[in-house]
Amino acid sequence: MEVIVLQVLNGLDKGSAYALIALGLTLIFGTLGVVNFAHGALFMIGAFCAVTLNRILSLSHEVIDPDKTDFLGNPLAVNVPYVYDWFGEAAGQGIINWSVPLALLFSIPIMIIVGIAMERGLIKHFYKRPHADQILVTFGLAIVLAEIIKYYYGANPIPTPAPPAFSGSFDFGALIGLENIIYPYWRIIYFSFAMIIIAAVFAFLQFTTFGMVVRAGMVDRETVGMLGINIDKRFTIMFAIAACVAGLAGVMYAPINSPDYNMGMHFLVLSFVVVVVGGMGSLPGAVLAGFLLGILESFASLGVVIDLLPGINQIIIYLVAIVVLLTRPRGLMGRKGVMEE
Amino acid sequence: MLGLNAKDAGLFLLVTIMVILAPLILNPFPEGSELAQFNAGYPDLMQRFVIFGIFAIGFNILFGLTGYLSFGHAAFLGVGSYAAIWMMKLLTLNVIPAIIMAVIFAGLFALLVGFVSLRRSGIYFSILTLAFAQMSYALAYSVLTPLTGGETGLQIKSTDSPLLSNLANGEIGRANLFGLEMGSSFEWGVGNWLFTFNAGYYIAGIVMLMAFYMSIRIFRSPFGMMLRAVKSNQQRMNYTGLNSKPYTLAAFVISGMYAGLAGGLLVAMDTQVGPERMFWTASGEVVLMSILGGVGTLIGPVLGAGMIKYMENIISKINDNILHQWFAFLPDGMEDFVVFLIHPFIGKGWHLTLGLVFMAVVIFLPGGLVEGGQRIGRLFRRKKRDGAVGDAAKTPAE
DSSP: HHHHHHHHHHHHHHHHHHHHHHHHHHHHHHHHOOOTTTHHHHHHHHHHHHHHHHHHOOEEEEEEEEEEEEESSSEEEEEEEEHHHOOOHHHHHHHTTTTTHHHHHHHHHHHHHHHHHHHHHHHGGGSOHHHHHHHHHHHHHHHHHHHHHHHHOOOOOOOOOOGGGSEEEEEEHHHHHHOOOOEEEEHHHHHHHHHHHHEEEEEEHHSSHHHHHHHHHHHHHHHHHHHHHOOOHHHHHHHHHHHHHHHHHHHTTTTOOOOTTHHHHHHHHHHHHHHHHHOOTOOOHHHHHHHHHHHHHHHTTSSSHHHHHHTTTHHHHHHHHHHHHHHSSSSSSTTTSSOOO | TTOOOOOHHHHHHHHHHHHHHHHTOOOOSOOOGGGGGGGOSHHHHHHHHHHHHHHHHHHHHHHHHHOOOOTHHHHHHHHHHHHHHHHHHHOOOHHHHHHHHHHHHHHHHHHHHHHHHTTSOOOHHHHHHHHHHHHHHHHHHHHTHHHHGGOOOOOOOOOOTTTTTTOOTOOOOOOETEEEEOOEEEEEEEEEEEEEHHHHHHHHHHHHHHHHHHHHHHHHSSHHHHHHHHHHHHHHHHHHTTHHHHHHHHHHHHHHHHHHHHHHHHHHHHHHEOOOGGGGHHHHHHHHHHHHHHHHHHSHHHHHHHHHHHHHGGGOOHHHHHHHHHGGGOOOOHHHHHHHGGGGGGGGGHHHHHHHHHHHHHHHHHHHHHHHHHHHHHHHHHHHHHHHHGGGSSSOOO
């Protein structure tokens, strides 16, 4: 029992990331009909927003500390971050420690700008072109974005710590009457955060007028346009929202795995598999498949399973994808008539 | 000639001449001159040109003709490579059995993958092939280590003693063709120029010419027409009572065999393999090559492969010092500024250049370099006609 709960929990954090990226991909596909291969790059940009904010907050200037001396006996020069000067040492340190949650706020405007620039500048011109062209141009864009990040931040992963309050682990088992389930705080937070974002996106689509128009546009774009609604503008906003979702997922993921320029591509490949398993164009399907595959992956990594079927943890996701695509061609919850040319 | 029409025969002849003279053509700058780093006429790079040319030609038979975008083609290249290196480790160091086995194994694997993947089309097909390729990569990296050497890959070691090659104890075998070693080359110095004619390159070049000839024949055959029909309207094709599956599967297997051939040749040239050859970025690279050169054209993929391999080897070699030399004629401040501007695109940043060039091609030139060439050609021809006929040429060119 403990093992099962622990594996489910372990699967949740990766599953959350898959679900969030897949959700954004599906939003873009459902609204604009574009297969966005650069979505992983948006996730990566989000993670690097966290890195950047951390660096900005840690910007420091040298101060000669008269009390301390270095090993030669000279007064020691200490680097003091500017935030210490402005908010005092304790509050300043607190701000630096909390840079990842703060980066959520920092990243939203950046992701919106990036999203709108991408849609208006590039993807807009590809609506009428074949899907293969869309895949290719966004694939090229993904390479370019990854390389730009690599140029400015280097190729090595950059550790980005979570706030110290959440950096440890706790005994999750004690909460539900089981023993020995030690689980990191941050992963629970990541999962809750993912649930909040997913709920927010669904609520936005379901309960606002804007969401209603967008849903109508997803079903029949032309008719909505004929009713005098500027559907293109709304779809652009949806693209920005999808970019935001990916970016926020990236920000929060930074403490779990140190971001590097390749993480976007890594997640993208898996997220596409997730989207296809969930069913192209189905939002609940994308979320469901994301968590399902994340949990399956973590179960496949169990020692017992690996002894039985060596290597299964590496290929389980792809295996599931192949089986699902061959038995349920539309994916778990796919709509009829989407991408079936 | 050879069952080709005049135009194709001309193209084939041109490619043949290019392949034969490549060591001369690609070495236009004298040794030791500032521009010598742009020379591409060294064996390693030339071998890569033709081998990846084969890979791209094969990919183009699938993507260019049927429109099925496979994102997992590197798996076949990898399978071919592993098959070839095992032949060399166990049977003989002669490259011919190795290459044949590479083609056979890649073909069988392609049959399996294609049989499953071709049940779906569009992006589902892309994802399925990607899934198979990533699975092969993950397995080659981990579980199949006894067979694939895992992370370190496979090399020919001094402990290998192939059955048919009489190696002295402890001698490291070298790939050969009936005694002609792949690495052996003939150097020809003329003035300041040094041309290298490499045995391995010419063998790969001959194989490439055969592969190219095959692809021309496939393009012009009724089978090729069937594949084009699949691309333009598969549904209508099915309505007329034709089952398109055997045709697409055949195209997939042929294209997988081409990839295996390329993999076998790669092993024949450098006698080593690693699982990274099957990683999805390698599959992405062949997609880039075909698109860059021109999908669905005969010569496009070869051009694309050449261009990407050239960029990879040459642009990544340029560094700031070389840039400073080039722009030395500018005033100091300007010089530094220009170098600063170009810096991200060279050296390690060559992928950035590649990505930008690729995006530009997809956006402005969907037909790739070949279409670019045709447009320029048309521009000149139209100007001529303009002068002669006057307003008869007012009909739009496209």
